[in-house]
Amino acid sequence: MIWRGFKKQLSNYLVFFFSLIFAVMVYYSFTAMTYEQPLIRSAGKNTQLVAMLGLGGFVVVLILLFFMTNTNRFFIENRRKDISIFHLYGLSYYQICLWFILEILFIGIFSFVIGISLGVLLSKLFSMILVKAMDLPLQVHFFFSTDAIVSTSLVVAFILLVVSLQVLWLVSRYKFSQLKKIQLRKIKAMTLSTSQKILAVIGVLLLAIGWGLAVFYLYFSRQWSDRFGLFQGNFLLMLLIFMICVVGSYLFFADTLRWYNAYRPKRLTKNLRILSRSEWQLRLSSEWRFLGSITVALGLALTLLGLMIAISSLVMRSVHESTPASLIVTSESFKKIEPELKAGFPYTKATVTLKAVPAKQDVRISGEETMTQPEVMDMVSLTDYRAFQKMNDTLGNIQLKATDATIILSSYQRFLNEYTQYDKVINLKQRKLFVQEMRPNFFGDTSMRYGTGMIVVSDKVFAETQGVAYKIEVIDVARRDENALNRIVKKNLKGDWDHPIHHDLSWKNGQIVGEIKTGDDTENKESTIYRSEYASHLETYRQARSTQGLILFVVTFVTTMFIIATASMLMMRQLSDFKQKRKQYLLLQQLGIPEKNIHQEINRENRYAFFIPALLALVHSILAISVIAHIAQNANYGFVYLFCGLMLAVYGLFYWITCMYQKKFL
Known part of the structure; x- marks a missing residue:
């Protein structure tokens, strides 16, 4: 009888069998890559390869556990009649549990053997995909890991143990007397009470509310940000939308769809549609x-x-x-690599002069305090902007409409752009600049500059404005020479942070008070900013x-x-x-x-x-x-x-x- 019952469920077990094989194969491949030393060395320490693959493997285990427990529950519920019959034939509770557990162990062991075999064969493919995704200069070879097999076997054993315990719990719930109760529940399921109909309407309303909040998220988030703060407001609104959609989804299946299927107009008598509604x-x-x-x-x-x-x-x-170019380097450090560059390969160079100036522009972020204090801004003349533009095609053409006009190069605000408002006036120590336009900042790594913002001004304004002037060298080489350029940079430069400036700026009586100073000496109350030595594209x-x-x-x-x-x-x-x-x-x-x-x-x-x-x-x-x-x-x-x-x-x-x-x- 047990063998006949197993054969009867064989088609269902085949899907279960192949899905488990796929899961074992994926988990082994993830685990094997964490033991592949050439891959780990090539990836480097910064990528945290082992930790990330380990996290992926852990999530795979959770998915596998979810899959196994849900499938096992369905199998047990689907065979409750067999359980009741075996009770009548005198089989004990533990004998029936042992029957189900042996079936699961039988399938689990075979799935493990085949999954490991396929994992060993296909692990090279997984490694090749990872190497391609990470763009690593590495030749992938066939790799076999006994440690990965042991780890996979322990995971499968743990999952089978959890499923076996679930069998003990599920089987204890089914007795012959329960069959009649199940039939009564089926009959009762064909009718809905008033409370269930109310919940059905609530389910649809919750989904509509959740989706509406998501569609008009910007409008509501601004209100919540003003009330609770930017990050707290957005977090609470997201959590609210999530909870509404979760509850709405469960009510949709529990009551809304059931009520919808309970409605059977006469037109549904064609093509057995009324049968579909009854079944669902x-x-x-x-x-x-x-x-x-x-x-x-x-x-x-x-x-x-x-x-x-x-x-x-x-x-x-x-x-x-x-x-935006192959290398951006300080003028001081460029002198260290210039001889090797000239002897190595052709390159193009542009020198850009910048000024760190004290400036004030009010910035209001929704839900946060308005930023009204002066700060350090980087200033570039229109002439130097156009010189850099010849090497950087992402910089668009600009034209200043007035002497005191300026264009702000923002850090291409990708985050919270809709929540930020900038004042149209920038206050310098001697004059005011009027914001003509805001554009994305493709001017290079911000660590190569002092300021949090950058402005393009006319040559006249640049020459008349006092500030700390400094130069950066922009170097561009052919793609085939980028590796050689990177070797020269690594050989001669350390990538240190140097050339500090110090400032203690404040806003008093409608004017900026304080100066920007250079050098190593500084007072405790002053803020210090450093620049990075270089930024390499490769x-x-x-x-x-x-x-x-x-x-x-x-x-x-x-x-x-x-x-x-x-x-x-x-x-x-x-x-x-x-x-x-x-x-x-x-x-x-x-x-x-x-x-x-x-x-x-x-x-x-x-x-x-x-x-x-x-x-x-x-x-x-x-x-x-x-x-x-x-x-x-x-x-x-x-x-x-x-x-x-x-x-x-x-x-x-x-x-x-x-x-x-x-x-x-x-």
């Missing part, structure tokens, strides 16, 4: 928690991916902003690419695995339910219902199961990403939208396989 009304009474959890988890996974992609996009964009790019590539690799693989795991769970539930519904479909055929209509019914039920949670999660994630876009502007969100399409494609594939299988064995 019945299923939602017991599976609303599962479907709600899938929806919320999928939305969170896609939102997290979108957040990581936004951050990576901004970081990689800042590489070109901070190092060095900055490699560091950013390796770090962000590693993060995207881990987040993308974990999200992909979670999507596959959730689609597998839905597929197993549909295939298992089909065994019980097959008799109903055969009866419909005997009653003369065309096969085409029955196939439409199969497609319809599977569409409900796969695409309602997926589409609801998709709406949640897209609106969440729109909220992130309000805060982190100018990021590239194309990849996450592509991944949303990939999620629908994966769910569509599992939906198609499920339909084909059911139609074949009808």
Whole structure:
């Protein structure tokens, strides 16, 4: 009887089996890369490769545990009749538990062996993808790790232990007398009480409110920022939207969809649509928690991916902003490398003269105090701006409309741009400048300058304004010579912070009080600012690419695995339910219902199961990403939208396989 029961569930176990194989393969590959010393040495210490891959592996374990426990619960619930019959035949509680545990161990061991084998074979592919994502100059070779196998076996053993304990708890709940109670619950599920109808309406209202807050997030966030502060207000508003959407999603499946399916107009008698509504009304009474959890988890996974992609996009964009040329170096340090540069390879150079000047511009940030104190600003003349522009095509053409006009080069405000307001007047010690325009700052790494802001002024204003003048050298070489240039820089320069300036600025009686001084001597009350020695494009790019590539690799693989795991769970539930519904479909055929209509019914039920949670999660994630876009502007969100399409494609594939299988064995 046990063997016959196992064979009866074999098709469900096959999906479970292959999904577990995939999970073991991914976890082994993540763990094996943490032991691959050439990869770790090539990545360098700054990327924290081992920690990031370890975090990815931990999340994989959580996904695997979620998948196994949910699937095991479904299997046990689906075989409650078998449990009750075995009770009648005299089998003890522990014998029945042992039956289920042995099935799980049997599948777990075989999945582990095959998953490890595939992981060993495909670990090189995973390493190649990681090396490409991090842009590392490394040749990947076949790698076998016994430590990774031991670690994977311990994880699988832990998960199987948790599932075995779950079996002991679940089996103890099912007795023969429970079958009648289950039947009564099914009958009761076909009707909704007044309170459930009220909750159904509340569910729709909560989703509408949550989505409305996300769509008009900027309007509400400004109000909350003014009341609670910038960061506290945004955090509380995000948390409120999240909680509203979570509760709304659960109520949507628990009551809203059930009430909708309870409505059966006469037009639904065609094509068995009324049968679909009845089936879904019945299923939602017991599976609303599962479907709600899938929806919320999928939305969170896609939102997290979108957040990581936004951050990576901004970081990689800042590489070109901070190092628009091959090398930016102080004039003092340029003299150290000039002889080797001249003897090495051709290059182009531009000298840019800057001035650190005391200036005041009021800046108001929503929910925070208005910044009214003077600060150090960097000033550049229009002539030097155009000289740098010849080497930096990202700098646009500018034309000052008046002598006292200025253009502010902001640090390309990607964060909280909508919450910041700048005054149109900049106060210097001897004059006022009027802001003509604000533009992104592609003038190089801010660590090479003193000021927090940068302004472009006319040559006359530049010459008449007092301040600390300093020069930076902008060097550009051909791409093929960047490695050689980087070696010269590393050989001769240390990358120190030097050339300090000191200031103690204040605003009194409508004027800036205080001076900017140079030198090492300073009073305790003065603020000191240093400049970096150089900024290398190749060095900055490699560091950013390796770090962000590693993060995207881990987040993308974990999200992909979670999507596959959730689609597998839905597929197993549909295939298992089909065994019980097959008799109903055969009866419909005997009653003369065309096969085409029955196939439409199969497609319809599977569409409900796969695409309602997926589409609801998709709406949640897209609106969440729109909220992130309000805060982190100018990021590239194309990849996450592509991944949303990939999620629908994966769910569509599992939906198609499920339909084909059911139609074949009808």
